[in-house]
Amino acid sequence: MVLNNINGDDGTPGFGVYLHWPFCAAKCPYCDFNSHVRHKPVDQREYVTGFLSEMAAMRDETGPRNVTSVFIGGGTPSLMEPQTVEALLDGIAKYWGLPDGIEITMEANPSSVEADRFRSYRLAGINRVSLGVQSLNDADLKFLGRLHNVEEAKIAIGLARDIFPRLSFDLIYARPKQTLEAWEAELKQAISYAADHLSLYQLTIEDDTPFQALHRAGKLIIPSDDLAADLYDVTERVTRDAGLPNYEVSNYAVPGAESRHNLTYWRYGDYVGIGPGAHGRFTADDGFKNVTITERMPERWLEKTRENGHAIVEREKLDRQQQGDELLLMGLRLVEGLDVVRFEELSGRTFNQETLNNLAMDGLIEPVSNTRLRATQSGRMVLNSVVASLAS
Numbered sequence: 484m485v486l487n488n489i490n491g492d493d494g495t496p497g498f499g500v501y502l503h504w505p506f507c508a509a510k511c512p513y514c515d516f517n518s519h520v521r522h523k524p525v526d527q528r529e530y531v532t533g534f535l536s537e538m539a540a541m542r543d544e545t546g547p548r549n550v551t552s553v554f555i556g557g558g559t560p561s562l563m564e565p566q567t568v569e570a571l572l573d574g575i576a577k578y579w580g581l582p583d584g585i586e587i588t589m590e591a592n593p594s595s596v597e598a599d600r601f602r603s604y605r606l607a608g609i610n611r612v613s614l615g616v617q618s619l620n621d622a623d624l625k626f627l628g629r630l631h632n633v634e635e636a637k638i639a640i641g642l643a644r645d646i647f648p649r650l651s652f653d654l655i656y657a658r659p660k661q662t663l664e665a666w667e668a669e670l671k672q673a674i675s676y677a678a679d680h681l682s683l684y685q686l687t688i689e690d691d692t693p694f695q696a697l698h699r700a701g702k703l704i705i706p707s708d709d710l711a712a713d714l715y716d717v718t719e720r721v722t723r724d725a726g727l728p729n730y731e732v733s734n735y736a737v738p739g740a741e742s743r744h745n746l747t748y749w750r751y752g753d754y755v756g757i758g759p760g761a762h763g764r765f766t767a768d769d770g771f772k773n774v775t776i777t778e779r780m781p782e783r784w785l786e787k788t789r790e791n792g793h794a795i796v797e798r799e800k801l802d803r804q805q806q807g808d809e810l811l812l813m814g815l816r817l818v819e820g821l822d823v824v825r826f827e828e829l830s831g832r833t834f835n836q837e838t839l840n841n842l843a844m845d846g847l848i849e850p851v852s853n854t855r856l857r858a859t860q861s862g863r864m865v866l867n868s869v870v871a872s873l874a875s
Contacts, residue, residue, distance in 0.1 A: 496752030497551035503758035552744035561591035565603030651680035820857030
């Protein structure tokens, strides 16, 4: 199937399908995602069977839904054969339906990109690619544990731009010894490659990663909080001036090219998570939101799908107050802001007016029209504190 046009955002929370392909050629030292390196070829047909079984089980739980986006993440999904991708999309079409023109994104690493493979992904139905570029500096790519160099990244960007209707790529900033001037130049170079969407993340030290061990040993020094804030300010200014304003804390797009799937997360929509370590959140008939988490280890996940039809190992039901707290956390990340009426209806509570006034006087929040509330640029720098104040 080739989907030629991508439908625009209709403003609703939506219903997304997330597929997690957990395998990577190498584990990056900053990464805490559920990714695994295997030195023997993976039997992709067996995993397709597992994915399809889990889709059937999830379909039984969600009932019929109108899918608004699909996202294939990882891991490194571009290690999949095109036939695997096609089989997974066919499964979604079978169990929920796959409307023509919806956004279907696949993550890819520049080191695993081939022109023929990209064209085959396109024929399978992928219409948006998110490239894990991470840096346009060879020394920093090596530091980040990436397997590609800048030239390979540029080739991958060019191929993706020519083959797919939509292109996004990731960059990591606030790297050791990075200056404001160097980041501004790198960001302008990235924008010149004509992606319609950029995900720009500050380097953070995640638990149980090699970078955490180096950081604790004093061998990895990241920028101070003040410098990180200045780097964020540069990011906001350069992207805005180039016509890619941020629509979420770390995501920037040409207006109309925002990630529909990610908007589903931040608008607190429903989604199913399928594959090793995938998380899902979907509303049940009783008003609770069901949380599902699958087995992280790929081989155990595959075994459980054979035994049970799925590999869900954790479940939780979120009541209305818990859902309200999550909606607050997610909604304030968006430039469009939090839908206050929806928050009040979902959580059954209203914000403390004195708290609202104090946060507004401190320049941390601001109203958007008469029904929405958002964090300011300063507020986004201390978002957890803002959320905690509003939730109390």
